[in-house]
Amino acid sequence: MTSTVLEARATSPATSLRAVWPAILGLSVVFLVEMLDNSVLTVALPTITRELGASATDLQWITSGYSLLFGGLMIAFGAIADRYGTRRMMLLGLSLFALASLAVVAVRTPGELIAVRAAIGVTAAMTAPGTMALCFRLFDQENLLMRATSLIATVGLVGMAVGPTAGGLILQVLPWQTLLVMNVPIAVLAIVCIRRGIPSDDPAKRNTTPLDLPGALLGTVTLILTLWTATLAVEDGWGQAAPWLAGAGAILSAAAFVVRERRTAHPIFDFALIRRPTVSASLAYEAAMGLGMAALAYSVSLQLQLVWGWSPAQAALGNLPQVVVLLAVGPFVEKFAKRLGTQRAGALGAAAVVAGLLVYGLLGRYDYVWIAVALALTAAGMRVVSTIAGVTVMRGLPEDQTSTGAALSDTSQEVAGSIGMAVTGTIVAAAIAGSLTEIGTTGTGAFENAVTTATLVLTAICAALVIWAARRGSSVRDAS
Template structure:
């Protein structure tokens, strides 16, 4: 029996407007909002946590990286689980556990306990993240509505990312730091209610019926976690230390074992043949390019503003506003832009804007803030267009019973690429300075060395981004109807 990628999609009851399914859109937006808030809101409280829990620098690093490692590492595995046992069901379970994990912070009294809580939050967030796009995909048949819904969900999440540090700072003025996690509980409960009553229950007939490849899931998870950890260790300890090399070797060995396992097993967790589909591979390449490029800007802009130019933390936060403003402002126009140019040309145009922003930052960013502002605006506009198109296209290019793992792969590709970008940037900057970042602004020579290192790192990553984007564009399929995916049964 031959099964097409869109088989079963046409016989579903689809919404004809966003208003018709507003509880579902609200619930999915809230899920993305919680993920973005949890990434940023706690950072502002780290000094307070260090003081009250007597946490060391290493403990503070694990409070943040423990969450991100498990969140990024487990998304693909939970995507595969959701495709087999129900995307909506796994998301509701994940949200319930997410609320409980955040509530558990009230009982924390040591750094180790907080690390455990953050790790639990990372695991439960990984359960919910892949389902956001998969469930949104379930609601609509029209491409423009799917793109509009995706853009709206992203806008809510980006707003959370933008206001996270500000909200965190204001909350700390009037309440204990634990409030920053406890306030996720009512948000998660709202999401549970909206998804529970706004999205139909999973149809067992449309699940992936192949057995879950547990060894493959474990090897895939180990590969991603070790890859993310390698990047973290490279920035923190430097390549002179044995730890990043050991973690990197572990990641390579796990990746090789994963590929061998998936090619030999009768029921792979993910069918590598799907990566041959132009829509899928091009979309993942675009996502990886975005992760690489945003890593260097996210890592160095604030350092440039504060350490070289002497801006205060508050001024540096305002200095990043062009990026946030453009991300939010461009959202409502993405659909019209894609309608005018078509998805393929719109993706190329967005990617060109993204690359132009990176080049301006790398070549001119050290000359004055106006160039940084222009770079932030161009990269943000390009990222918003490309991310929306790639996110929708990779979902359209996969069989319906693998959409959740497809969404997880999209998120993971950007997450891993971002970590690689951070490692490259951190390595180049550390090699150039040969000392502490704090001393960058002490002399004109140190500031010049830092700026030269930033230029080198930015241009190197821009070249990698350009290679990925050119390859993706040559696939030439983001604006085309996916070819049928077939399986023999």
């Protein structure tokens, strides 16, 4: 495609998704690999233990190292992308992501795999803010932006849901390294599509303020320590000193970050943006969605396999209602938002997540049908919220801060999800004596009571966030 065509597209936004299908395909596979990359490797942990001689601590860092750096660096890379070019950052990140993934073929020790996973986390954080920011660049019409966002989100969320199952099937015939090497052709496809379908960055639309490096460092440290605190709380429990020390470090670095950003002339993130009602309400909805995903992701698989004795394959099939609803609801999100208005539609979507959590918390222990209902409700709600909240955050920010805004949206989900996992894991660990693998013979009742308690606690937090967000959003006249 010639530069003339790309320049024309930059000044004439697309009038249909078909007109920019290479770009939509490229952004979809980027989001897919971001959602897949951590969950798909979990099924290979027993194999990695055998082949590399990995310890429990090694396995913890193999899984959490990626998440910590991915979640902790997104805002910093979003700010960099706003200044030096979102498309440029996306292409650089994808290239390095492919190289980091390919490096797994040289791994011979657990330490080397941890280093590879860390590199993948860093490069994935480089690409994440650009997904929504570049999609936002393609369209002027909000219905098209919502339709494109809905399609991209469907690819990612369905990929996340089926990732472990697909990974298990791949392991039946191929080595575990394949789960990371398959990132390479995906990244190459994304690079080709984005280069072909998205115009080059316009220097006139970049953020021209100096990059606040101390602020970026403090923000990154705060997020990494927050995510690490949640991870340590699940893995080691609050009886150990590590999560308390990490939590204290997160609080201190957060305080230093706030002081720095309020005093510097060019903050990496302007807190005034969060005070915008549409932005703050959407971030609260995103956080509620993250909490809901964490509650079900942690509890349902454990309940089906360890309490009810289902096989991994049966448990994977048990999650099908979530996948089916994610696919089925997608085409209707735009019409739903148009009929009710984005604020009301977002509130109802978030309310469906709360309702699903409530059904699971109160009734999920009695029969699978209630789990299916809970999965369907939360999937429908998440489908609506992820689309509407993402678009609303982007519309509520200046054009030269769209990458930062997209990173903020992703980070709110990531942090909320980690907190949700920590809450659930802490309550379950406090109620269960011994290993989780012994639940089926020694602790079924205690486990189910703990899951009920944890789910209801998270439901209450989600409900509070949704109510606050709905009231906050209602203070602004719905443009649609």
